[in-house]
Amino acid sequence: MGSRRSRLELIFDILLAIQNKGGRIKPTHLMYKSNLSHKLLNAYLEELIGKELVIIEEVKTKRKQSPTKTVAITEKGLGFLAEFRRMREFTDAFGL
Amino acid sequence: MFRLFFTPGWFRGWDIFFDLIAVVITLLIAAYSWRLYRINHENRLAYFSLAFLLVSAGLLFKSFTSTVLYYTLIRDVAADVLRPVAGAGLSLSGLYYRAAFFLQMLSMLGAWLLLFFVSQKPRARLRKFYEVSQIALFAYLLILISIVSNFKYSVFYLTSSVILGLIALNYYKNYLNTGKKRPAFNVMLSFLFILAGNLALIFIFASNRFYVLGEVLMLIGFLILLFTYQKVTGK
Numbered sequence: 001m002g003s004r005r006s007r008l009e010l011i012f013d014i015l016l017a018i019q020n021k022g023g024r025i026k027p028t029h030l031m032y033k034s035n036l037s038h039k040l041l042n043a044y045l046e047e048l049i050g051k052e053l054v055i056i057e058e059v060k061t062k063r064k065q066s067p068t069k070t071v072a073i074t075e076k077g078l079g080f081l082a083e084f085r086r087m088r089e090f091t092d093a094f095g096l
Numbered sequence: 097m098f099r100l101f102f103t104p105g106w107f108r109g110w111d112i113f114f115d116l117i118a119v120v121i122t123l124l125i126a127a128y129s130w131r132l133y134r135i136n137h138e139n140r141l142a143y144f145s146l147a148f149l150l151v152s153a154g155l156l157f158k159s160f161t162s163t164v165l166y167y168t169l170i171r172d173v174a175a176d177v178l179r180p181v182a183g184a185g186l187s188l189s190g191l192y193y194r195a196a197f198f199l200q201m202l203s204m205l206g207a208w209l210l211l212f213f214v215s216q217k218p219r220a221r222l223r224k225f226y227e228v229s230q231i232a233l234f235a236y237l238l239i240l241i242s243i244v245s246n247f248k249y250s251v252f253y254l255t256s257s258v259i260l261g262l263i264a265l266n267y268y269k270n271y272l273n274t275g276k277k278r279p280a281f282n283v284m285l286s287f288l289f290i291l292a293g294n295l296a297l298i299f300i301f302a303s304n305r306f307y308v309l310g311e312v313l314m315l316i317g318f319l320i321l322l323f324t325y326q327k328v329t330g331k
Contacts, residue, residue, distance in 0.1 A: 086330060092280065095266065
């Protein structure tokens with residue numbers, strides 16, 4: 001069994017899930033991809049929106065009358081992902 | 097009677113230059129890991145940063161001592177400053193040897209020991225009380241060894257080598273754990289060079305060529321650390 005994810009690793013997993021879906025994802029999909037409960041995901045999303053790492057977009061689809069909410073990663077969010085990868089390389093190299 | 101330094105005449109100044117390069121490298125790593133600690137709030141990163149800061153401090157003390165010992169003008173100025181504190185019968189050699197070398201040894205041994213703890217412990221274990229008590233015990237031993245090393249210089253390098261050997265072993269395990277990744281290999285290699293440098297320095301009483309060899313090997317070790325840092329962080 002893997003060890004418990006840190007707060008930063010959770011944020012990384014959320015952002016990575018969005019990036020892997022082309023930069024935009026539905027909240028339900030994000031919940032499954034990042035392996036988080038609805039309550040926890042909402043708490044993290046609020047924080048990420050506050051820090052301008054993600055934004056909520058409303059997209060109109062042909063099938064539905066009302067617009068669908070999607071979570072989109074920002075440039076700042078992409079920058080965070082790159083920085084986190086470097087951090088992980090550093091901590092891995094030094095066994096931290 | 098103890099000898100103050102074992103540096104060959106032609107190498108005086110070069111060793112200070114090598115040490116200052118190592119100071120810059122260790123400060124860079126300390127600063128980056130401190131930045132990570134500010135983001136992550138994980139204690140191991142703070143300990144890691146402190147360890148590299150202590151290496152910098154140790155090397156700075158060594159550079160200062162060497163500068164004072166090699167260059168007469170600086171030695172005279174330092175003596176004038178210290179005379180009011182040390183008294184009229186200031187023995188330059190004794191004072192420098194016992195004060196600056198003591199600080200150098202204490203910082204370096206403290207740094208290696210801290211690195212040993214950080215490199216071997218699983219996450220968050222350093223937070224627990226029993227680890228702190230272990231560190232306190234080792235801190236006591238470090239002070240003791242640093243005092244003894246003032247009388248027998250090789251004790252310091254021998255102790256450093258033992259701890260560095262354990263650190264290199266931990267980094268070898270880390271290299272295997274990371275799936276034999278190149279940066280982990282480089283970190284292990286750098287500590288092997290630093291270890292080899294310290295091993296060479298044990299034998300400086302036999303020939304001052306060992307001093308040159310030790311300094312060069314340690315510089316290579318620190319340069320590999322810089323290369324790894326630059327590769328990993330892209331800075």
